[in-house]
Amino acid sequence: MRIGVIGAGHIGGTAAKLFAKAGHQVAVSNSRGPATLDSLVSSIGPSAKAMSTMEAAKFGEAVLLALPYRKMDALPPAEVFGGKIVIDAMNPYSAVGRVMDLGESSSSEEVAKRMPGARLVKAFNTIGWNTLASGSRSAHEERLVVFIAGDDAAAKATVAKLIDEIGFASIDTGSLREGGRRQQPGSRIYGRPMTVREAKQILG
DSSP states (O other): OEEEEEOOSHHHHHHHHHHHHTTOEEEEEOTTOGGGGHHHHHHHOTTEEEOOHHHHHHHOSEEEEOSOGGGGGGSOOGGGGTTSEEEEOOOOBOTTSOBOOOTTOOHHHHHHHHOTTSEEEEESSSSOHHHHHHOOOSSGGGSBEEEEEESOHHHHHHHHHHHHHTTOEEEEOOSTTHHHHHTSTTSTTSSSOOBHHHHHHHHO
């Protein structure tokens, strides 16, 4: 699969390495331009290339959004994401680290409003990058969990497959609205590594 990654920090860079290791073609991008990504690309290997954010969005059959939520205005135009699986790993933190008040909405619902043609799946937002980098395990029940949420069942199935391929287990928390809320900062499943067994106990 071709995967575009917008935001090449801890989560984006780590996910890009894992996707490439699983056999996918990866394009990484950030706000500072492709020339700043040479070391990351060389560490990933021949399956990776550096691109502009626009190029990465066009390149990917799936596109991972791993930039700060408050910098969403830097994303390419909405039409570029039309028909693509968009994996939203963003959390609504302000520049000073406070959780933004989105009223009745969730952050992924706000992202979906900005790109109405995208097949949006919330994922990779509750897991720390160091857990992502080191936490994959072989036995399914002992695998660490990456939670997913969304309204497109086929898109969620594709993201679940990607998660499985990089050595983690996916657990579906529900729709973009309800499932997205379950994954928000401050929730019971946010920010701590957990196995499939632990996650099922918490979610009931």
